[in-house]
Amino acid sequence: MVRRLRAVGLDFTGTAPVRLVFAAHVTQPPAPVYRALAEQVADWPAWFKAVTLARSTHDGAGREIGLVGGVRFRETVVAAERERCYAYRVDETNVPGVRALLEEWRLSPSGSGTRVQWTFAADGPALFRFALAAARPGLGRSFRSAVGALDARLEAGR
Template sequence: MCAPNSLNSARPSFRVIGMTRWFRLQSADAEFFDSAPHVFRYERHFAATPERVWESLQSDQSLSAWGKTVSSLTWTSPRPFGVGTTREVGTGGTRVHERFFRWDEGSGYAFYVYEANVPLFRRFAEDYRIEPDGVGTRFTWLVAIEPVRAMRLPFTVLAPIVKAGFGRAASDGQRYFAAR
């Protein structure tokens, strides 16, 4: 079921599955990390090998195992994962459907959100990179966001709070690997 939604884009739509309304977002690619109105960058040192961090990132729990920031995560594509893989992720009351456009086995991946249960974003993407860093791993995470037109000003004002909120997930990962 599709119907117009004037908040999202020139030809926005939503669909209803069960009781959840899903708002469609525009796709994104690697260029979006250079052009998005809001790009947040996080770098952390994890006390684990890159192989262990990679294993965690593509595990059934992935980021939801790291702490409470990501409340749910379900891979919706079969293994082996790669470009085109999809998953559903929840953070509090917000849920998103993600599609991976880069999958570099053992060193990182990137995805864009193609649907969200809240009409906040026009485009949204994330990029995860892991590389050796001494006896551990350097974890680099980019979050690129373009809010819908109605949220541009509020999002600009709230961007420092949004950045801090996403930063909790990177810090969760740091604590997660330090404890193991």
């Protein structure tokens, strides 16, 4: 069953009832990291283990994402600031309980590489918010693993 979510803007990263923020450092400069996030969407499963399907839609203005366990998202890109920010909101999903969901990837030069910050902003009923907060450690591990794999992939020149 497809569930339509509430349309939210980039400001939702600061107002969402649940905000999970993670950061990591990669050795690559912002340009190739941004390309991997925003322009090479189909390659996400190669470096983000939780992602099983990723493709751009609507000439890059949207995305379709599949996750391990059968989770599906149809998304709209809400920010694409070259080498700085890539963000998308979920418009449709098969996940019960979620009312609104937006993810933002912020990039900033840091020493000899890039600081990558991922904000996962969501809203839903109390049980959903509780479950998401409890999932924080696992989401953090998934993020750190993905960013490490992305850094290694970019280093290898793939």
